[in-house]
Amino acid sequence: MKKIAVIPGDGIGQEIMQAAVAVLRRTTELYGIDIQLQQYEAGGTAYDRTHTPLPEQTVRAALAADGVLFGAVGGDRWDHLPPALRPEQAVLGLRKALGVYANLRPITVRPYLASYSPLKEEIVRGTDILIVRELAGGIYFGAREEAAEEAGKMRAWDTETYSVSEIERIARTACIAAKQRRRHVTSVDKANVLATSRLWRRTVQRSAATAEVTLDHMYVDNCAMQLVRCPTRFDVLLTSNMFGDILSDEASVLGGSIGMMPSASLGEKTGLYEPIHGSAPDIAGKNIANPCGTILAAAMLLRHSLGKPEAAAAIEHAVDAALQEGWRTADMYRDGMKRASTADMGAAVLRQL
Amino acid sequence: MKKIAVIPGDGIGQEIMQAAVAVLRRTTELYGIDIQLQQYEAGGTAYDRTHTPLPEQTVRAALAADGVLFGAVGGDRWDHLPPALRPEQAVLGLRKALGVYANLRPITVRPYLASYSPLKEEIVRGTDILIVRELAGGIYFGAREEAAEEAGKMRAWDTETYSVSEIERIARTACIAAKQRRRHVTSVDKANVLATSRLWRRTVQRSAATAEVTLDHMYVDNCAMQLVRCPTRFDVLLTSNMFGDILSDEASVLGGSIGMMPSASLGEKTGLYEPIHGSAPDIAGKNIANPCGTILAAAMLLRHSLGKPEAAAAIEHAVDAALQEGWRTADMYRDGMKRASTADMGAAVLRQL
Ligand SMILES: CC(C)[C@H](C(=O)O)[C@@H](O)C(=O)O
Ligand SMILES: CC(C)[C@H](C(=O)O)[C@@H](O)C(=O)O
Numbered sequence: 001m002k003k004i005a006v007i008p009g010d011g012i013g014q015e016i017m018q019a020a021v022a023v024l025r026r027t028t029e030l031y032g033i034d035i036q037l038q039q040y041e042a043g044g045t046a047y048d049r050t051h052t053p054l055p056e057q058t059v060r061a062a063l064a065a066d067g068v069l070f071g072a073v074g075g076d077r078w079d080h081l082p083p084a085l086r087p088e089q090a091v092l093g094l095r096k097a098l099g100v101y102a103n104l105r106p107i108t109v110r111p112y113l114a115s116y117s118p119l120k121e122e123i124v125r126g127t128d129i130l131i132v133r134e135l136a137g138g139i140y141f142g143a144r145e146e147a148a149e150e151a152g153k154m155r156a157w158d159t160e161t162y163s164v165s166e167i168e169r170i171a172r173t174a175c176i177a178a179k180q181r182r183r184h185v186t187s188v189d190k191a192n193v194l195a196t197s198r199l200w201r202r203t204v205q206r207s208a209a210t211a212e213v214t215l216d217h218m219y220v221d222n223c224a225m226q227l228v229r230c231p232t233r234f235d236v237l238l239t240s241n242m243f244g245d246i247l248s249d250e251a252s253v254l255g256g257s258i259g260m261m262p263s264a265s266l267g268e269k270t271g272l273y274e275p276i277h278g279s280a281p282d283i284a285g286k287n288i289a290n291p292c293g294t295i296l297a298a299a300m301l302l303r304h305s306l307g308k309p310e311a312a313a314a315i316e317h318a319v320d321a322a323l324q325e326g327w328r329t330a331d332m333y334r335d336g337m338k339r340a341s342t343a344d345m346g347a348a349v350l351r352q353l
Numbered sequence: 354m355k356k357i358a359v360i361p362g363d364g365i366g367q368e369i370m371q372a373a374v375a376v377l378r379r380t381t382e383l384y385g386i387d388i389q390l391q392q393y394e395a396g397g398t399a400y401d402r403t404h405t406p407l408p409e410q411t412v413r414a415a416l417a418a419d420g421v422l423f424g425a426v427g428g429d430r431w432d433h434l435p436p437a438l439r440p441e442q443a444v445l446g447l448r449k450a451l452g453v454y455a456n457l458r459p460i461t462v463r464p465y466l467a468s469y470s471p472l473k474e475e476i477v478r479g480t481d482i483l484i485v486r487e488l489a490g491g492i493y494f495g496a497r498e499e500a501a502e503e504a505g506k507m508r509a510w511d512t513e514t515y516s517v518s519e520i521e522r523i524a525r526t527a528c529i530a531a532k533q534r535r536r537h538v539t540s541v542d543k544a545n546v547l548a549t550s551r552l553w554r555r556t557v558q559r560s561a562a563t564a565e566v567t568l569d570h571m572y573v574d575n576c577a578m579q580l581v582r583c584p585t586r587f588d589v590l591l592t593s594n595m596f597g598d599i600l601s602d603e604a605s606v607l608g609g610s611i612g613m614m615p616s617a618s619l620g621e622k623t624g625l626y627e628p629i630h631g632s633a634p635d636i637a638g639k640n641i642a643n644p645c646g647t648i649l650a651a652a653m654l655l656r657h658s659l660g661k662p663e664a665a666a667a668i669e670h671a672v673d674a675a676l677q678e679g680w681r682t683a684d685m686y687r688d689g690m691k692r693a694s695t696a697d698m699g700a701a702v703l704r705q706l
Contacts, residue, residue, distance in 0.1 A: 031558065074545065083548075086545065088546065089481065092546070102375060116581075118472050118473060118476045118581050118582050119471050119472055119473070119581070120471060120472070120473055123437055133451060139513060139547065140545075144547070144548040144549075145548055145550070146548045146551060147516075147517065147548070147551075147552040149517060149555075152529045154516050154517045155514060155515070155516040155517070155552075156514065156515060156548040156549045156551065156552040157495065157512050157513060157514035157515075157548065158512070158513045158514075158547045158548050158549050159510050159511070159512055159513075159548060160492060160510060160511045160512075160513065161508060161510035162508065162509060162510075163500075163507050163508040163511065164502060164507045164508070165507070167663070180652065185408050190437065190595075190598075192427070192441040193445070193492075193493055194492065194497070194511045195436075195498060195499045195500070195509040195511050196497075196509045196511050197512065198436065198499060198500075198509065199499070199500040199508075199509040202502075220598075220599055221598045221599050221601075221602035221603075222602060222631075223603045223607060224577065224599045224600070224602050224603035225603055225606050225611065227603075228471050228472070228581055228603060228606050229471050229606050230471075232420075243599075244544075245543075245574045246573055246574050246575075246577045246596075246599060247577070248574075249574035249575060249577050249578045250574075250577035250578055250580075250603065252578060253578050253581050258578065276433040278575075319517065343582040
């Protein structure tokens with residue numbers, strides 16, 4: 001019996017999670033996988049009820065689970081809170097607690113969705129990138145100091161920091177992933193300016209030397225450009241935490257909608273799975289959000305945390321089939337297509353399983 | 354008599370600067386502007402001759418000049434050098450010496466070039482963004498420490514830091530610029546994670562309150578996405594040094610080629626003008642680089658440092674006219690167009706003056 005902690009979070013988190021949970025249940029029934037799903041709170045809604053964005057109980061349950069399926073957190077309503085109480089602390093705190101350091105963000109442009117991209121079809125067609133983003137270090141978790149103008153502290157700072165071993169383990173993840181793909185790794189840095197980037201470049205270079213992959217290095221500014229100019233040139237994109245945050249959101253539009261994109265965060269133990277989009281408070285509760293990112297995150301959970309690649313592939317094919325049938329949520333709706341609510345889209349995927 | 358320091362730098366810097374200098378000379382003759390151009394060394398080629406990427410003489414001349422026109426620096430050949438001797442130190446050192454803190458990067462999609470964009474024409478058409486990037490602070494100039502694995506120093510770090518006054522002065526630049534445009538400023542940060550970003554957001558909010566502009570705040574990851582999804586929504590984009598580096602390179606492709614894009618770096622005194630592209634060692638010496646970015650940087654010099662808006666506009670119109678005549682360097686060449694070398698493109702602009 002595998003335990004899955006389900007954390008819908010804020011905003012559209014509730015609705016997309018409902019659709020994803022239904023798909024996950026059905027798939028595990030079909031494949032005879034014994035799972036127990038239990039729901040937990042996190043984010044701004046958790047803060048409203050419990051005065052913390054990440055209740056102890058949620059952390060304990062996540063640590064005890066075999067996999068965690070996460071929706072999204074955040075919203076303007078909680079923007080005035082002090083940093084430690086903001087909804088984002090739920091996701092940062094969970095990543096920290098679970099020790100997940102490798103964030104995998106596959107960016108695939110499905111052929112029948114290529115025309116939905118803001119880029120020209122001939123440029124995005126065939127794009128298939130795996131972003132491997134370091135998730136436990138860098139400027140996200142370095143020492144920092146808030147400014148407090150009233151107290152005369154007129155300067156704030158944050159520290160970007162990486163150690164050799166932190167870089168080595170994420171480089172290893174990228175190389176292993178590349179071997180199951182087209183065996184090419186592009187490592188992103190700003191080595192012409194940053195000390196951490198120079199260490200990053202040297203360390204990745206050394207780590208990749210023994211892996212059977214080709215490696216190149218690219219400055220982050222150039223990479224931000226090449227992702228739009230020629231996305232098909234990339235196979236595995238290896239990045240620090242901050243650069244990966246920016247580049248993966250940028251890359252997410254290549255396939256037409258960020259709503260389609262899942263992610264897996266892996267460490268030594270329990271994995272954390274989430275769509276890469278946010279909580280979209282403006283459309284929350286309207287039953288129009290795209291649940292596919294979360295559904296595909298559930299597939300990644302089956303693959304990486306439960307070791308069930310066939311069940312994972314079944315979900316991925318069902319999503320494909322539902323889209324090919326013409327179902328489109330509002331983020332991708334176009335004349336002539338079948339307009340789907342969040343629930344409709346979930347149901348269309350279920351029917352294809 | 355106005356003194357202009359001309360610094361071609363490395364790689365294609367030489368060839369593009371030649372074209373730009375010819376245009377600048379002719380324009381100032383036509384408009385009766387008395388200038389004296391003098392050439393100085395910087396970058397890897399300067400290092401090869403003088404063992405420093407930024408000779409004292411160059412710094413002194415830049416400080417004494419009314420404006421500095423800069424080409425590009427860098428190349429793999431110098432990548433093995435210790436950080437303090439690398440070609441990039443020339444541009445970082447010059448920015449520091451001149452005290453320039455506001456980097457203006459106009460991103461305009463010319464109607465007749467919209468089809469050259471990797472984005473769909475209907476998405477980029479009408480894009481007209483001014484990126485105002487803070488240039489004298491942030492993680493570029495914060496304290497850092499290199500790792501030295503042999504010496505057991507297995508960790509490197511860099512510091513992102515901003516003070517209230519640094520943020521105020523760049524916010525002021527952005528608001529002033531916005532007033533001459535569509536009066537909207539989008540300020541970019543990562544306030545859900547970084548202390549510097551929270552100070553950035555509060556300070557910009559306060560500064561803009563009295564300026565007659567509308568202001569919104571956007572997370573950097575979302576901004577990287579929106580620049581591709583819907584670039585026409587932006588007017589002035591206000592960013593930190595690092596975020597501006599990434600976003601401006603990303604945005605530079607909207608208009609079809611980074612080779613077209615100029616920039617101005619302004620402070621209290623002498624301004625520094627450069628194309629936003631790099632030194633492109635792979636095509637250096639081939640007479641195929643696009644000189645328009647540097648030519649348009651010379652126009653910005655006339656406008657911002659010499660107070661000659663008509664002469665600046667004359668250059669901008671001449672570039673437009675040459676492109677509309679069909680002249681295209683290799684980065685933008687297409688069947689049916691007139692193939693231009695670097696020199697041809699310069700000559701075509703000259704003829705239009
Ligand atoms: C919510 C935020 C803290 C988070 C991040 O920056 O990592 C998000 O943008 C992401 O990419 O998962
Ligand atoms: C050469 C490099 C140091 C520089 C920067 O990062 O500022 C360049 O990329 C730029 O944007 O002008």
